[in-house]
Amino acid sequence: MRIRALGFALGFAIILSCSSAALAQTKQLSEPLAAPAAFDPHDLSGVWFDDHPRLIRVQERYWAYTYTKEEPSMTPWAQAQFNAAKPSFGPHPYPLAQTTDPLYHTCAPIGFPIAFLYPLPMQIVQSPREVIMLFEWDSLRHQIFTDGRAHDTALGPLWMGDSIGHWEGDTLVADTVNFNDKTWLDRMGHPHSEALHVVERIRRIDHDHLVDDITMEDPKAYTKPWTAQLKFILKPKWTIEEQFCEDEQSFQSIDKDAGAPAK
């Protein structure tokens, strides 16, 4: 418990250095000072939702369409792909009729890790041999085998990749390869090739918070690994619902919601 409390404090120290709002948050936290809820750091199960501040202008919510505020360092090949992409979302959106987003019109699986960027919850379920993330969006699964198996090179290329993981202390380290190149890496149209390799360091930092430090490596598309931290908050009363891409109307209303000002 002590080590975890330290980690929690450290987490806040990092946020403090990043965010101007953190000072106020720290103050609020120190007031009620209730004992933190107990949790098992190896139990990631529950319904999780993106945990970024909502009281911020829509245009600044980069996490709704990409991983970092900073542009990744693209190769000429990737830059050409990116310039040709016409996203319907993000800072330079095209009308739906003109977008080249592979998701629209065909409802192809969005792939991984872009599934994290859709503003819908994700549920983690665990069994002794695996940790499974179930995304509300399009019923997608990110299934991480933790039973010591190696990557299965006979599979794929796959839309969601082939994922294996192991625990390093309280961190689940997941390694995903064997992707196809039919999906975008984010909702702005950053590309990836079949050489994409994603490493996640997933940790439940306290009862209500999960972080996923993600490294995307793809030498064909990026000159260096692209790293980001995804943050999730537990939603104990939520359930994941049915949200298939085929329900075009729901789809469009979701995009409208995502672009609407925070309530």
Add this chain to the structure above:
Amino acid sequence: MQRDLIGIALAFTISLILSSTASAQMKKLSETATAPAPFDPHDLSGVWMLDRPRPSKEVDRYWIYELNLEEPPMTAWGEAQYKATKSSFGTRSYPLAETNDPIFHTCTPPGFPRIFLHPWPMQVVQAPGEVIMLFEYDSIRHQIFTDGRQHDTSLGPLWMGDSIGHWEGDTLVADTVNFNDKTWLDRVGHPHSDKLHVIERIRRINHDHLIDDITIDDPKAYTKPWSAHLDFLLRPKWTLAEQFCEDQDTFQNIENDETKPAK
């Protein structure tokens, strides 16, 4: 344990009455006569595969395509819908180019309970308050809430319906409503309306076998409720692979495999 053994004995007695091959099976079983593996009847987790005999004559292989060998009692509306369908499977099979099967060409979700009839495994995972079936095919899930909630009438209409369940002894009784009418009930084109109501009685009868007794109730399409019995076999070494409808090549290869005579 005692009660489980009685249950198993009873199940075998019933199968004895129903199946002409059962006596041969009983004989084989009594020969090996080892102690049955222990199991918790409320733990349905694991990878399961539909377990039906594979007759060598293609036309006899109703089990791939339909819930039941007998023709269900259709209403005039149901009959008209059924006649208009052009399935690419079963006795009335049309070439792929002519089929109006809603999952071909558009890759819409197959819906429920049709999903059981696609020849790929299903994994059950359980979390407090829910039992989730994850289907290999198209990453579909059938999420049954067992936490005492009611149907949520604000949802849908849904492709997979809205499912709640409760345990009656060792049987999980699942109740699913709130369907859309865009899917077929099976792979040969039996229809359903948005009045479809599906009741499942799911029971792990021993360590390796799961049964799902399904009742179909849809007064618009059928003159009376009718039922089907699905058997599943545990596949401890299997895992779900990625199998999206969008991989048209893969899809067609598998259909070819499936229509080959049994080995």
